[in-house]
Amino acid sequence: MGGAASVVVDLVPIESSDLQISASPNVEEAFSIILRNNLFHRFCGGGKLQSMVMMPKILIAGAGVTGALCAHILKRDLQHKIELVIWEKARGPGGRMSTSRKSDNSQCSVDLGAQYITVTPQYAESHKRYHEELISNGVLVPFEGRIEGSKESEPGTLNFVTPNGSSSIVKHFLQTSGATVDYQHHLSKLEAANVHESTQPEIPSVKMFLDTLSDDTAVKPATTEKGTRIKIVANPQEERAAGSQHDEVFDAVILTMPTGQVLQQKGLVQEALAKNALMKSHLQSVRYSSRYALGLFYKPGTALDLPWCARYVQGDPCIRWISADVKKRGADAGSLGPSLVVHTSVPFGIQHLEADKDEIQRVIMQHLYQLLPDLPEPAEVKCLRWRYSQVTTPYEGNPGCIFLARLPTYAVVAAGDAFTHSNLDGCISSAETTCERLVEYFTETNQLKRECDKLEMEHGAEA
Ligand SMILES: Cc1cc2nc3c(=O)[nH]c(=O)nc-3n(C[C@H](O)[C@H](O)[C@H](O)COP(=O)(O)OP(=O)(O)OC[C@H]3O[C@@H](n4cnc5c(N)ncnc54)[C@H](O)[C@@H]3O)c2cc1C
Secondary structure (H helix, E strand, O other): HHHHHOOEEEEEEOOOOOOEEEEEOOHHHHHHHHHHHOHHHHOOOOHHHHHHHOOOOEEEOOOHHHHHHHHHHHEEEHHHHOEEEEEEEOOOOOOOOOOEOOOOOEEEEEOOOOOOOEEEEHHHHHHHHHHHHHHHHOOEEOOEEEEEOOOOOOOOOEEEEEOOOOOHHHHHHHHHOOOOOOOOOOEEEEEEEOOOOOOOOOHHHHHHHHHHHOOOOOOHHHOOOOOOOEEEEEOOOOHHHOOOOOEEEEEEEEEEEOOHHHHOOEEHHHHHHHHHHHHHHHHOOOOOOEEEEEEEOOOOOOOOOOOEEEEEEOOOOOEEEEEEEHHHHOHHHHHHHEEEEEEEOHHHHHHOOOOOOOHHHHHHEEEEEEEEOOOOOOEEEEEEEHHHHEEEEEOOOOOEEEEEEOOOOEEEEEEEHHHHHOOHHHHHHHHHHHHHHHHHHHHOOHHHHHHHHHHHHHHHOOO
16 A cells, blocks of 8 residues: 555546546546445536545444434535535344334334324424325324324324334434434544545545645644544444444544443544543433333234223323233234233333343233233244333433534534433434534534645636
8 A cells, every 4th residue: 555645636627517537647537436335426526627526435324213214314404515424333223112023923013113203283393204204105004093182282283103113213214314323333443543545545545635635724634644533433343343444434424322322432432421420421421211112012913902002000000001002003912922012111121121131021921911901922022121112311501412523623512312301303303413413513513525626726727
């Protein structure tokens, strides 16, 4: 890679929508680097010189609804001007909008996390575009069934359900973003690193070209030597899974996991928290409820014969919520078989948080049979522990998101329901704020755009 410093590309606009590459002894090499790395669109924006922006590469950690919405909004608003990578530690999307499937029939599923979507009149107005998108695509349909024991809600409030499970909300926003998700990718450490040949062999050669055009009057990025920049390396070498070849280098990272898991991130996050005791204490003050969820699958043809679709249980020390899940979604249980979801109360969840899951499942089933003595034997039971269920004490001031680090060349943002409140609209608010603030950040710090403008001025006369 020693020869990379000699790669110089001269981009000359020959038409408003075209580019010519010339005047370099190593031009073929430079061009092939750009093409090989699929950097041409990243390098040249929409094809016009004035829209040439080095695309910021953003890592979204978490493919829950906040992460999916961030991807959707960033792609909607910035399109080809950014590059998105999503890492999700689980094997599928959803997070707390989790849909669990029966072992022998993936068509049979239950929502172990979010149960239904409540839309207040205020959010019906301010988040209309998101709700309408989900409704028009059949992801959300009105909740027609009866919920026993539910509290009186504000007039005009509407409830919706997801015919294909709550994870279909997350899948929809991931799909519309066009971003791919790297599953079973567990982010554990972010490190500020001088990006150079040894970490990303090809890309710096293109960066070097741009660096040669740097404007001394502009705000300088943190640059340690010509052609190198301080960026974020996610899961540096010692954290990487065996077999993974390269460090992944990013301009910004959005952390969407619950704050308890943000606090466990190593490297940059710990450095940021050590410098900002107030932010650390606010993060530590965020509180979540904890609970267990059971999903019960029944054989096709089993009759459950319940007078409600869902029920808030009063007075039981263990169970708080039961839903006839297939019926709740308005689906026909006939060919699939009915299903039930049971959520424990929060005090029960907290008291038994570290208990053995099999033992807890047995205790919950006992309580369920006391409440519904005629319940038939399920064909399969799934049990999930929600250590972080719903936010009970959000981050001070409900800011929507916070910047853990905001430097000229990289940013780390924490987002999610901890910074608003725990439901779909809380996550939409957080994602909107996060994306607005990131766009502001890139606008303020995008020195490469200025460099491209300068290039345009220099070559404008030749066009
Ligand atoms: C039992 C329960 C019932 C609920 N009921 C409702 C309801 O009826 N209606 C409603 O609107 N809301 C409900 N909620 C709340 C709603 O589900 C959440 O507010 C929402 O799903 C939070 O989304 P999020 O993307 O912010 O976080 P999460 O869904 O927690 O997403 C974070 C993602 O990050 C991943 N992750 C974590 N650490 C890492 C890492 N180190 N590297 C990579 N990935 C990582 C996780 O696997 C997860 O997928 C309920 C929640 C629960 C648990």
